[in-house]
Amino acid sequence: MNGLLNNRFLRFCCIGGLGFVIDSGITYGLVLLGMDSLAARIPAILIALTVCYRFHHGFTFRKEGRAPWSGWYRFAISNAVGSLINYGAYAAVLLVWPAVPLILPLIAGSASAMVANYIMSACYVFR
Numbered sequence: 001m002n003g004l005l006n007n008r009f010l011r012f013c014c015i016g017g018l019g020f021v022i023d024s025g026i027t028y029g030l031v032l033l034g035m036d037s038l039a040a041r042i043p044a045i046l047i048a049l050t051v052c053y054r055f056h057h058g059f060t061f062r063k064e065g066r067a068p069w070s071g072w073y074r075f076a077i078s079n080a081v082g083s084l085i086n087y088g089a090y091a092a093v094l095l096v097w098p099a100v101p102l103i104l105p106l107i108a109g110s111a112s113a114m115v116a117n118y119i120m121s122a123c124y125v126f127r
Helices: 008-032 037-060 069-078 080-096 103-125
Strands: none
Touching: 008 037, 008 103, 037 069, 037 080, 037 103, 069 080, 069 103, 080 103
């Protein structure tokens, strides 16, 4: 198992899975509290992005020390493309299929953004 976690993309996917759980949990919670499902994604994505940045810094990209806030800004800006892809795929599924269980557009959004976020993180944020 340890050999598998030496692969940076696999580590990225593991932290992305954590981000997905956070994103989905917050989205579901806000929807249950009465927030529109499209509006609920905005704070959910920002919170998941922040948690993922902290873990990507030390685990995925093996950087030393605490993750600097200036790095979070670079991470957020560079992953804005992935966040827009994520949100767009999520919204598209909901617009085409409004009665779909919420987990399906969440999966579609996260999966569609994963590669863009990895490329931006590897090439810009944590190089």
